[in-house]
Amino acid sequence: MKYQQELKDSIRKALPDLDVVIAWSGGFDPLHATPHFIRREEDIDKLEIGPFSVHNLATYLPGLRGKKVGIVVKGCDSRSVIELLQENLINRDDVTIFGFPCTGVVDQSKIRKALGHTGKVDFCQITSQTVVVGAGGEEHKLRLSKVLADKCFTCQYPNALISDHFVGEKINPSAQSEAGYDDLEAFENMPLAERFAFWQKEMDRCIRCYACRNACPMCVCRDHCLAESRDPHWLSQEDNVRDKWMFQLIHAYHLAGRCTECGECQRACPMDIPLLLLKKKMNKEIKELFQYEAGVDPEATPPLLSFKMEEENIKEREW
């Protein structure tokens, strides 16, 4: 990434006043990055930002409350930080935000699909247009646009919406339109029975690991989730679609109007369940009802965290 050095310099300057700065570094193979916690000067060298910086690091902020934390954010990640601020889950004074102009991150599932499998990767070179992956002794050339995360195609906010230090020049959003809900609309047009069958099939392979929940920056109950509570007893421990899906519905409801569509739930799922579709559905409804988008304005109150006697778009009296 073009601004990597600048970012390192900026972090180096701020580090003496911070307990930790969260960024990314190289992962277990050339196709993966990993969250990187910078505590000492020498940790800075390992920092790497680029198309593999997929993790939304805002997830770690509530757990570090009380510490002075620096965080590097993509545009979409900054929305999670804003939403956390809106909900008073973190203190603005304790967080130092480093932004950069983001040109998109990859979707590992798409790369896996394009290559067949990515178990043995020897190298990976990325330019602004292409990804060249050496896997299993062969060289594969992919168009970058084929493997970018869906959210990056419709991204309206490639520059952090909130930051204390911004490196590089702000860029214009590349999204042509607000086509973010096309896939959802296609899904909504399917007959009910088909939609039901779709979720039954997809949720069947859920292993109830709750990586989806724990990766979500807006899941606030943490160690007190109803998924595991025995009293009250919301869910059984059976291996059935009903309970697995019930959890996803509850999660989606709890995230309505708070979810920034960062996609971490889906990315974290080891079983590749298309969870984001459910979250997008809730957000689309919220957008239509309240003209509200989560994590954009630090001063705004999320609609489901406020109360109005008369809602403009919910006709409670005139059915």
Add this chain to the structure above:
Amino acid sequence: MAKVQFIKAADVKPWLAELAKEHRVFAPSYDGEALLFRPFDPAREIVLDRAATMPPKKTVFPQSEQLVDFTYSKDPEDLSRIKIDARETLPSGSTVVFGSRPCDVRGFTMFDRVYLTEKTTDIYYKARRDNTLFITLACASIENTCFCNWVDSDPCDSTGSDVLAIPVSGGYLLETVTDRGGKLLSSKLLVDGESKKEEAEKFCEEVAGALGAARDLSQAPEKLLAVFDNMEFWDEVSAKCLSCGACTYLCPSCYCFNITDETIGMKGKRLRSWDNCMSAQFTMEASGHNPRPTKAHRLKNRVGHKFSYYPAIHGGVTSCCGCGRCIKSCPAGIDIREIVLKAIDFKPAAVEE
């Protein structure tokens, strides 16, 4: 001398179809984007050239299983007297798992030392374990996350398997490992494999060589104990952990469970379902006290259990078979190898005078 047979690649499906007449047969095929051990279905493509997303753990240790069925009844003469009628529900039938990797199957031997001991036998585990046969496939493709050679194994290891299949030109050489495995090799689709033996041996040599150099973990048990009380060490290595259950549930050698009763009205069932030491509830005591309050305590347990405490009581055997799934599927990129090596290399800071 163990019998060796050969099967043509094209005959694998017909052979599995034959076996499916007598057993439940599982083989790796895709469900969405996840490669899973699914009931054999001739219409589905069987995918053998890559490690499955999940090991075949569920075949012997289901995600959730019913242990007991119970019904309460009231005495009509004295309604305060309640009778419980409870029946154990033991699994029946036999299963054949085709195409799992050596590391995955070896994982069950880690279970065996815990569930099938002289002192105690887990009857549910035993019922499945005794009736599940593994036709294991030696690994043709070594992945970036594979490290079976660090933990005393190799890509042609037949430990825990009943038949070992080794890729050779045109198909697979089938080696009998156990007597009951030998019984699976009576199909007319199989021919004598003697002439392919040399090729198979060469394959095993080559594929073992394709793994990177093994790291010496002999000091891990002791070194992990040495950092046991060093919370700064554990806070640092666990900083990015999300405390989810992905690593544990995908692990072929993780065997922890929870027991719950699910009751509706006067009827109920007692379930055993997967549990994981990365969850805060795992050690939550009834008093509300939690001896492992943070993710650092929990990750310490996962790594320590596999590389130190288990080997200490089971003759030095590491309870990780090096499959690499916890590395590959961790949403936060935690690498268990890195943590173990860090503990081995850890030098306490010199005390300043």
